[in-house]
Amino acid sequence: MPLQEHAFADVADVRSxxxxxxxxxxxxxxxxxxxxxxxxxxxxxxxxxGVGKTELAKALAAATDAELIRLQCYEGLDExxxxxxxxxxxxxxxxxAGRNDESWDETHDDIFSEEFLLARPLLAAIRRNDPTVLLIDETDKADVEVEGLLLEVLSDFQVTIPEFGTIVASRRPFVVLTxxxxxxxSEALKRRCLYL
Known part of the structure; x- marks a missing residue:
């Protein structure tokens, strides 16, 4: 992954x-x-x-001219x-449409292509080349299994789709979990983050 510029020069720059x-x-x-x-x-x-956790992510997106992508967590959220x-x-x-004309192998390769992939917030944030703030809101409301998914995505900033391959972030999003x-x-998730 290529190095990218930092969003802020110093602490005073963040505040202003x-x-x-x-x-x-x-x-x-x-x-x-x-x-x-x-x-x-x-x-x-x-x-x-109500203390402004989500507002911090919105302000970060505005302050860095980044797009805000939000994953709202809730019980039952799945991959x-x-x-x-x-x-x-x-x-x-x-x-x-291709039932009679093509072999199954050609059809299979075609239906698991970019045209048929629906990106949800985590994949959308990883695929962006422009500045992005990824807000994972109310993480504690999601099931523990979602934390495992977050660990995988946040550790390497890549996603493996079995039928498609591995998609690696070309530009890391600024991630805010609330x-x-x-x-x-989990301690594993906390260890990967700075805590506020």
Whole structure:
């Protein structure tokens, strides 16, 4: 993965740019954001509802001229809603259209191509070449299995799709995870993040 420029010059730059985006950050917040940017680590922001965790991610996107991609976590969230899924209806139509003309191998290779892939927030953020802030909101509301998926994505910033191959981020998104602390997040996930 090629090196990319850092979003912020120093802690004072973080404070002034967040303020310009409408977010008043104290020294601790600005320092943690600066370190997350420099170390290219996800930022885990924990606290009760309504204290501005999501607003921090929105302000970061505005301050860095980045697109905000949001994964809203909830109980029952699965890989298909977080990462990717196949457009099954379109695949079925393609199979029916090519039923008599082509061999199964040609049809199989065609239906598992870019045209039929539906990118969900995690894959969309990894595939972007432009500055991106990935907000994984209310991480504690998702099932523990989703944390395993996040560990895989956030450790290497790549996604392996069995039928398609491995997609590696050409530009790492700035990742912000929020938690209301309704349940304890795994130590493995916490170790991969800077904590605020």
């Amino acid at each position: 740019r967040l303020e310009a985006a409408g977010y008043l950050a104290d020294h601790a917040i600005a320092t943690t954001v600066f370190l997350a940017d420099r170390l290219r680590k996800p930022l885990l922001v924990e606290g009760p509802a 298909a809603r977080a990462l990717y899924e196949w457009n099954y209806k379109k695949q079925l139509l393609r199979i029916q 938690s209301n602390a309704t349940r304890e997040l």
